[in-house]
Amino acid sequence: MQVYLVGGAVRDELLQRPITERDYVVVGATPEQMLALGYSQVGKDFPVFLHPKTKEEYALARTERKQGQGYGGFICDFSPSITLEQDLYRRDLTVNAIAKDEQGNLIDPYGGQQDIANRVLRHVSEAFSEDPLRVLRVARFGARYHYLRFSIAPETQQLMAKMVANQELATLTKERVWMEIEKSLSDGQIDVFSNILHELGALTLIMPMLTYWNQKHARQLASAIQSLDDTLLNYKLIQFSLWLAPSSLDALQGIEQQLKIPNKYAQSARDYCQHQSLLSHNQVTTQTALAMFNRLDIWRRPERFELLCQVAKADKQINNQVIDTLKRAAQAALAVAPQSIIEQGFKGAEIKHQLALAREEAIALALK
Structure with missing residues (x-):
């Protein structure tokens, strides 16, 4: 039984990047041996085990044979006779097919x-084409390492384009597509990710509303992302909202169900799409501010307005003074306490009416 560190940890160590997780491959072992050593099994299609102390993943060396279409449909052989070289051969890119032994x-x-030295992303074998998810993975790696001047090997790009033309991406589940998008958002390189997929003709296959994508929007998005603090709680949400900002509001309706996008992403994108024209104006009126606050329901969900302001702050097309003015108006409106209306003797539906008037007055004073 031999244990090797594999994949991203080895690649990033060679690139002198921080290592976020470590994965291991085990050669010459059986599931029974792993369990006897105290590992717990988590894999169903192929045996993956968690170390009893570190909880890091240890997978038995395996080969894969394609049967069927899409991301799944693989038959795995994980017998103890599988060699390390055979396991590495099934991997997507050569930069991910390097192992490190215990010495x-x-x-x-x-x-x-x-290929790391030459800054090239190259597929290991023709088996690459058996898994359409690899088109998105390579686009993500191309985006992540863009700052290091990595490029996709021409033969790999041709293979990816062929997979797209053969409609292989249609076999992917929406959940798997979203995982790759979210990882690219985490990397802060969704603009480069989009450019790569756009060149392949794949961008609108995964995000149908991105028909407007072009180099001008890519540059604007890149500029906005560069100004963001990547430790922000809403770092990914802000990028996502800016990514979809030129969309029509109709195109964003129901995307949480259609594309299996988390609700908070869909809501944030729609909020910014709906209100960015108001934010682009140099003047804010009492009526337009109140209408925005009501649509965003800042009375019960002030965090929606705060996120909208964060997106607008990152957008280089928006005047920061407008955002500050709206924040001041929102703060004044939120300071109006419903209890103060009740204490004046109003009852029933009149409370709501008087509360709206008081909020409108507070906004008007804040805008002076």
């Missing part, structure tokens, strides 16, 4: 180190 020696049968 620190690198095993690199497919030239991953040379």
